[in-house]
Amino acid sequence: MQFRSHLATLSTLALIGLSSPGYAFEIGFDWSGLKSCTSGNPGTVGSPAFTLSDIPEGTKFIRFKLVDRDVPGFNHGGGVVEWNGSKTVPAGSFKYKQPCPPNGSHTYEWQATAQTKKNGGKLETAKAQRKYPE
Structure with missing residues (x-):
């Protein structure tokens, strides 16, 4: 009987391990080196540096897109990197x-x-946001 109890406990622990959430794809960035702009007429510039974590298995490319949460219809563009x-x-x-x-x-x-x-x-989308100007 004690063997069955241990077996049931091990089975439960295995199921908990299988159903626990995995790590989520995350990104980070900052505005370091970005020339100040508050005129409403954005210039075309090089992307900021990004940090990545928990990149999904099978990833070959990452597509980046900038969205103004206050004016989501404005197309800031982005790019794709291998x-x-x-x-x-x-x-x-x-x-x-x-x-x-x-x-x-x-x-x-x-x-x-x-x-x-x-x-x-x-595969998966990560998001990171911050204010500008900060």
Whole structure:
């Protein structure tokens, strides 16, 4: 009887381990080195440096997109980089329209989508946001 009890406990622990959530794909960035812009007329600049963690298995490319959470219809663009296994994407890896709110501060969100192909095969999307100007 004691053997069955131990077996039941081990089975329960195994199921808990299988059902626990995995790590989520995450990104980080900052505005270091970005020339100040508050005119509402953004220039085209090189991307910031990004840090990556828990990149999904099978990732070959990462698509980046900048969204102004206060004006989500404005297209700031982004870019696609081939992922080489590094935990960082260097500054200047692609061009985009920099944050440039016309009055006050806006919240901007970088979205990074891990993909199996350059133009598709979405695996997972990570998001990171911060104010600009800070």
